[in-house]
Amino acid sequence: MRNIYLKISLALSVLCLGACQTQKGSSPVADTTTVTQEQPIFHSEAYSLYPNRVVQGPFEARILSPKEIVSTYKSMAKEFNSPVIKFKFSINGKDNEMVSGRDHLFACLTAACEPPLITFGTQTQAGDVPANTYLKPNTRFKIRLDMRHVLEAFQQKGFYTSFNGDKIYREDFKGVFVAGGTAPLTWDFDNLHNYQQLELKDPDKDGIYELELVFNPDQDGTATASTWKMTRNTASFPQYQSGYPVLDAVYNLALEEMVNAVEPDSTFRTGKEWAGVWTRDISYSIILSMAALQPRVAKYSLMRKVKNGRIVQDTGTGGAYPASSDRMVWAVAAWELYKVTGDQNWLKEAYPIIQNSLEDDLKNVYNPQTGLFKGESSFLDWREQTYPAWMQPADIYQSENLGTNAVFYQANRILSEMATLLQDAPAAAKYQNLAQKVKQGINQYLWMPDKGYYGQFLYGRNYLSLSPKAEALGEALTVLFDIADPERQKQLVANTPVTPFGITCIYPQIPNIPPYHNNGIWPFVQSYWSLAAAKVKNEAALVESMSAIYRPAALWLTNKENFVATNGDYAGTQINSSNMLWSLAGNLSMTYKVIFGMEYKANSLVLKPVVPKAFAGNKKLTNFTYRNAVLHIEMEGHGDQIKTITLDNQPLPNAEIPGNLRGQHTVKIVLANNTLPEGTVNRVPVAFSPVTPSVTFAKGALSWRPVEGAQQYRVLRNGQQVEKTQSTAFKTSDQGYAEYQVIAVDGKGHESFASEPLVVAPASNQKIYEAEALMAKASLPYKGFSGKGFIEVSKTKNTSVIFTVSVPETGVYAIDFRYANGEGPINTENKCAIRSLKQGNSFLGTVVLPQRGTGEWSDWGFTNSVQVKLEKGTQKLTLSFEPANENMNGAINRALVDYLRLTKIE
Numbered sequence: 001m002r003n004i005y006l007k008i009s010l011a012l013s014v015l016c017l018g019a020c021q022t023q024k025g026s027s028p029v030a031d032t033t034t035v036t037q038e039q040p041i042f043h044s045e046a047y048s049l050y051p052n053r054v055v056q057g058p059f060e061a062r063i064l065s066p067k068e069i070v071s072t073y074k075s076m077a078k079e080f081n082s083p084v085i086k087f088k089f090s091i092n093g094k095d096n097e098m099v100s101g102r103d104h105l106f107a108c109l110t111a112a113c114e115p116p117l118i119t120f121g122t123q124t125q126a127g128d129v130p131a132n133t134y135l136k137p138n139t140r141f142k143i144r145l146d147m148r149h150v151l152e153a154f155q156q157k158g159f160y161t162s163f164n165g166d167k168i169y170r171e172d173f174k175g176v177f178v179a180g181g182t183a184p185l186t187w188d189f190d191n192l193h194n195y196q197q198l199e200l201k202d203p204d205k206d207g208i209y210e211l212e213l214v215f216n217p218d219q220d221g222t223a224t225a226s227t228w229k230m231t232r233n234t235a236s237f238p239q240y241q242s243g244y245p246v247l248d249a250v251y252n253l254a255l256e257e258m259v260n261a262v263e264p265d266s267t268f269r270t271g272k273e274w275a276g277v278w279t280r281d282i283s284y285s286i287i288l289s290m291a292a293l294q295p296r297v298a299k300y301s302l303m304r305k306v307k308n309g310r311i312v313q314d315t316g317t318g319g320a321y322p323a324s325s326d327r328m329v330w331a332v333a334a335w336e337l338y339k340v341t342g343d344q345n346w347l348k349e350a351y352p353i354i355q356n357s358l359e360d361d362l363k364n365v366y367n368p369q370t371g372l373f374k375g376e377s378s379f380l381d382w383r384e385q386t387y388p389a390w391m392q393p394a395d396i397y398q399s400e401n402l403g404t405n406a407v408f409y410q411a412n413r414i415l416s417e418m419a420t421l422l423q424d425a426p427a428a429a430k431y432q433n434l435a436q437k438v439k440q441g442i443n444q445y446l447w448m449p450d451k452g453y454y455g456q457f458l459y460g461r462n463y464l465s466l467s468p469k470a471e472a473l474g475e476a477l478t479v480l481f482d483i484a485d486p487e488r489q490k491q492l493v494a495n496t497p498v499t500p501f502g503i504t505c506i507y508p509q510i511p512n513i514p515p516y517h518n519n520g521i522w523p524f525v526q527s528y529w530s531l532a533a534a535k536v537k538n539e540a541a542l543v544e545s546m547s548a549i550y551r552p553a554a555l556w557l558t559n560k561e562n563f564v565a566t567n568g569d570y571a572g573t574q575i576n577s578s579n580m581l582w583s584l585a586g587n588l589s590m591t592y593k594v595i596f597g598m599e600y601k602a603n604s605l606v607l608k609p610v611v612p613k614a615f616a617g618n619k620k621l622t623n624f625t626y627r628n629a630v631l632h633i634e635m636e637g638h639g640d641q642i643k644t645i646t647l648d649n650q651p652l653p654n655a656e657i658p659g660n661l662r663g664q665h666t667v668k669i670v671l672a673n674n675t676l677p678e679g680t681v682n683r684v685p686v687a688f689s690p691v692t693p694s695v696t697f698a699k700g701a702l703s704w705r706p707v708e709g710a711q712q713y714r715v716l717r718n719g720q721q722v723e724k725t726q727s728t729a730f731k732t733s734d735q736g737y738a739e740y741q742v743i744a745v746d747g748k749g750h751e752s753f754a755s756e757p758l759v760v761a762p763a764s765n766q767k768i769y770e771a772e773a774l775m776a777k778a779s780l781p782y783k784g785f786s787g788k789g790f791i792e793v794s795k796t797k798n799t800s801v802i803f804t805v806s807v808p809e810t811g812v813y814a815i816d817f818r819y820a821n822g823e824g825p826i827n828t829e830n831k832c833a834i835r836s837l838k839q840g841n842s843f844l845g846t847v848v849l850p851q852r853g854t855g856e857w858s859d860w861g862f863t864n865s866v867q868v869k870l871e872k873g874t875q876k877l878t879l880s881f882e883p884a885n886e887n888m889n890g891a892i893n894r895a896l897v898d899y900l901r902l903t904k905i906e
Contacts, residue, residue, distance in 0.1 A: 041244070041614045042547035046500035046568060049547040052245045054554040056568065061554040063245035067230035067252055073555040075223065077571035081135035081216050083108050084126050087180030089118075089145055089200075092172065093192035094853070095179075096162040097121055100389045101512055101691045103180075108135060108215070114142040117208070120150055120176075121163065135182070139215040145200055147176060148207035159783070169783050169858050176200050176209055184213060186574060187514050190383070190827040193854070224570070224578070228557040232256040237293060238624040240591055243617040247591075250553045254587040257559055257579045258293065267301045268294075271561055271577035279305045279314045280326060280379050283333035285585035288527055289592055291333070291340040292600075292625075298337050299346065305330060311357040313888050316381040318393025318850025319824055319832030320888045322364040325375030326404045328357065328411040335414040339600035342627050342659050351418045355427070358415060361408075362434075363884040364834065364846045370400060370458070371441030377457065378403035378473060382574075383827055385517035386471075386506055388692050388753035391459065393826060393850035398864045400464070401457040402446050403474030409438040410481045421602065439483050447488070452495035454478060456506060461757045462814045462865055462905050463719035463739050468751055469689075470496050470507040473525045479532035486536075490679075493538045497684045501568035502548035503529050508687040508750045515564040516574040519686065522562045523549050527586025534594045534610040537640055538679030543612045546590055559583035566686045596621060596633060597640075603659040607645070611638040611671060629661040637671030644670045690744035690752040697758055702730040702740055707752065710744035716754060737761040737905045761903075769803050769900040771817075778896065782857040785898045786818065793835070794894040799881040803900045807870045812906035814865040815877065818898040819849045822857035826850075830888035833895035837866050838878045844868045847879065849895035860898060867905065 042049045047056035054061040061071040085106050089097045097120060105126035106115040118124050153160040154170035161167055177192040177199050179185060184197060192198060200209035234255045242248055261269045268290070270281045282290070282301045290298050305312045311331070316324025334350040337343075365374040376396050380386045380403070387396060412435035419428035446454045448468060456471045458464040475496050479489045497507040502521040509519045526548050533541035553559050556570055561580040564572040592598045595615065597608035605626050611619075616638035624631045637643070645652045646668045657667070693704040693713070702715070706728055715723040715730045718739050723730055732738065738761065741754035770787040775798050777789030791798055807813070815837060823831035833849035845866035852859045877900070887893050 042543055044500060044544075047551050049246065049550055051243075054246065054551050056551065056555060059555060061246075061557075063249045063554075066241075066245065066248040069228045069249050069253070069554060069557055071224075071226055071228075071555050071557055073224065075569050075571040076567070077569055078137070078216055079134065081182065083133050083135045084129055085141065085180060085182050085185075085215070087143075087178055087182075087185060089120055090177045090179055090189055090192055091150070091160070091162075091168055092174045092853070092856070093177055093189055095189045095389065096164070096166060096168065098123060098163055099694055103512075108139055108141055109133060111136045111138065112140040112142075114144070117144045117146055119146045135216045137216050137218055140212060141215055142212045143178060143200065143210065145176065145209045146207065147202070147209050151207050166859075167784055171781070171783070172856065172858050174855070178211060181514055182215055184215075187384070187512075188382075188574065190825055190853075193825075224556045224558060226557075228253060230256055232259045234259060236623070239622045241620045242595075242615070243619070244615065246550060246554055247615075250550050250587060251591055253553060253557070254559060254584040257584045258290075258588070260579050261581045261584065262294065262297055265300075266297050267304055268297055268581055270581050272579040273575075273577035277301050277304045279312055280329055281582050283329040284379070284524055284528075285582040286333035287329075287336045288524070288582070288585040288589040290581075290585050291336045292592060292598070293588065295337060295341050298333070302330060302334055302337070302350075306353055307888075308886070308890070309353055309356050310360065311353060313830070314381070315828045315830060317376050317383045317396050317827055318848070318852075319821070320830040321832065322361075322374070322834060322846070322848060322887075323376060323393045323397040323832055323850050324381055325361060325365045325373060326378035326407055328354075328361065329378060329407045330354070331357075331411040331414055332407065335418070336600065339602055340627075342603070347418060347421060351415070351422060354411065354415050354418070358411060358431070360884050360886075363836075363843070365397075367400065370445055371437035372400040372405050372445065372458070373408040373438070374398060374400055375404050377401045377471065378407050380471075380473075380505060380517045381827075382517055384510075384513055386456075386510070387459070388756075390692070390756035392861055393832070393852070394848055394862065394864045395459070395461065397848045397850065398461070398464075399457045399459040400441075400445070401474070402442065402454050402471050403477060405438055405442050405446075406474050406477035406481055406483055409435050409442065409483055410477070412438060413481075417602070442478065442483055452491040454484075454492070460719055460741070460754070461739060462867065462903075463757075465716055465719040465741070465754060467753065472496070472503045472505055472507075473528055476525070476528040476532040479535055480528065489532070490536045490538070493533050493536045493541050494680045495682050497682050498541070498544065499565050499684060499686045501551070501563070501565060502526050503545070504565045504686070507684070508689045509565070510753075511688045511691050514574055515566075515572055516562065519565045520562045520573055521548070521565050521568075522583075523552065523559060523580075524582035524586040527589055530590060531593055533679075534597075536679075537610065537676050538681075539612045539676040540679045541681050542594070542610065542679075543614050544681055546594070546615075549587055549590060553583075553587055559587055591621070595619065596635065601656075605657040605659070607633075607642075607655040607657070607667070607669065608640070609635060609642070609669060609671060610640045610676070611635075612676060613638050616673075626657060627659055627661070628663075629657070630664050631657070631667055632665070633667040633669065635669040635671065637673045639671045639674035640676060641672040641674045642669060643672040644668075687748065687750060689750045690746050692753045693742045693744050693755045695740065695742050695755045695758050697732075697740075697760055700732055702732065702742065702758065704728050704742055704755070707744035709746045710752075711747050712745050714743040714745060714751070716741040716743065732760055734760050735762075737765050737903065739905075764808075765904045767805065767902045769805055769902065771801065771803075771897045771899055774803060775801055780857070780896070782820065782896065784858045784860050785896075787899065790820075790896045790898045792894070793833070793879070793881070793897055794892075795881060801879045801897070803877045803879070805875050805877055805900070805902055807872050807875055807902075809904075810870065810872045811904050812867055813870050814867050814903045814905050815844070816865040816901050816903075817847060817849070817863045817879070818860055818901065819863055820857050820860050820896040820898070821849050821851050821894070822853060822855045822859070823892055823894060824851040825854050826852060831892045831894070832887050833893050834885040834887055835879050836882040836885055838880060839868070839875060844877075846885070849897075857896065862901070865903075
């Protein structure tokens, strides 16, 4: 995740502008081959794309020339902010006041409002709100919070116990903050401590904390320009003419922003608001188009993300690697760069970097039982935006995600191909075999036959189940990397839900989470979806997806990073940026990889154009550099079948340009004007899944509160459904270990996340082994530990801890550790502690001890569990620091260990 505390954007409460209705009547293509300015390329209830303009409700972007656009677009977010302020208080920046989904509500109907005194932990209700009432500009909002009972608990007991049983110690009290959904409030609990303006103060020390905020300010910096006129000289880059002014102008806009995105040190700038090089951002951008346009900058940027001969993992949940593990997309980008340049030195340089990284991953994040790799969703690195609130960083590490595994499949396949070119036959066979195991795992565990696309991830604790949400980037990558077979590829593109303004990162959305990845559309993801639609020749999906890229760029006169799915507006997501690298790279890729169908091979460039009838006509791409050649390409017609293709007036076999071509050359393509399969699009309104149930166990039965909108509940036992019921209770009858979860299902079949696993088992199933009984206990002043103390583990302290355990009977046991790691916040930085669990010389698995909050050394939790079959009797288990356990920080790899927990699960 980016350093999200640098900027807070407006929260969402805006009109739908007609876009929230299903698009059953959409007209995906214009039935003409003549470019007429009044015939829409794409039309829906949400917006229309014409050859010379974009129209969305009262707004219009008009093309004055290929290098000038004017737009009347104005964000409507400020006009329709709800007066109901939803908020919650937080001690130390944690979500610890009330259960998830229970918030304070107050209707702010005047320009200055103040709720009654609120007691921490006691909910305030909003009351009635008149229809057509909105938040007034510059509304002043004063909050007074009674914290006296919390402070009294600190004095009398030394700690305050939150609603979920967590103890907050007096010594650890850093302050009280307010979170919420109306800017400047944010629901980003993990970074609240960085928003000083959201901290309540008690200057007179009476236990009543106060804060005054301004909502809906006049000057909020959300407006975009009304005119774009090209000022950069981009003549050295490929020039494009299509006969469609909107396409030509948006192409030039992206080209100019690409030039803006190169720093003085010849590396890519991630976005206008985001300085620096980010592994996933540059990699996805390089794959889309930056390898072709800026190979030198691409190489410099990739090498900036290498440390100790390994790929650097961007910041992510729990201190980055290995809870976040999508760094291997670097390998896909490196391979794209090699195919573009044919640079043998680059091949030799990149190969060991990828191999070293993957070998570490095989030890730290690979699950041989499923054939899948563990870790956070690729690029979806803001925990609560795509995961249930109960999942801790260790849980996210344990999950097995679609997009991340698609990347791992391709990285293994690429490494095999690299090894073949470098004549390393054993390595080629090894990584090809691994690639096939990942592919098999994805298809076996993540494919959903009833939906016709893949699920989001496997998640849980000791037993995993599949989240049935669609995950747009992962779905697209399974098509592009041939993880799905051809028939599944077609099904997937036709069946994956698409909302009025484009494909959302996930579907359905998570309730009570503000727009960003959730309820958000990202143009770079839309670009990968377009490439997938082009590959399967789904014309309707392709035209709609390309239009979803061109609309925001033309209306906003920049390539934004994201926008709100429910209304298509750039204002209202948690953070955003103009001039975004991967967005502009995706925009440009539509010309190169779709219209001209450029597919790079190890030694050639193959042209496989896919031109929908809506984009028919003559096109020209000049000054396009491929290795040592400069190509001038002319193309006419539409379809995907080449009638004739020539290189310098000579037939070009297989439409394949050899990699050793030099000098200036002209390519002419005439398409056969064949009709593409129209295809279908699963057009749906933006929808939200039910709230995740909160489940308790007592007197042999599970129980939970009714979930709003739920019509039935699915009860899982050890990851498998055992009951479907309309009741809010379920009686158990277990003799051994059972892990229960409940899923709420609404009338449309949308499922909530599964509830936090609740273990029902005899006490005898579990044994605790205190760490301080084995090694000298730490003298650190932290609290909340079990037994007599805890030990500290680091790169120099207690690098090998041997636990002698008594196994009562042979069986499968889950082994985990109670630990603390206060080295950093829960969602940024890079100090996740990593250790290896061994039995004798046998490696059992990797144990991760992720960050749980800056300075939060009395905040204890559990690591991931390692499941292993143990024989009856005395066994020695070693928790050790091994070379493969290096994290992304390199210097700090530290945690506190309280005890080992041994649980018989089978």
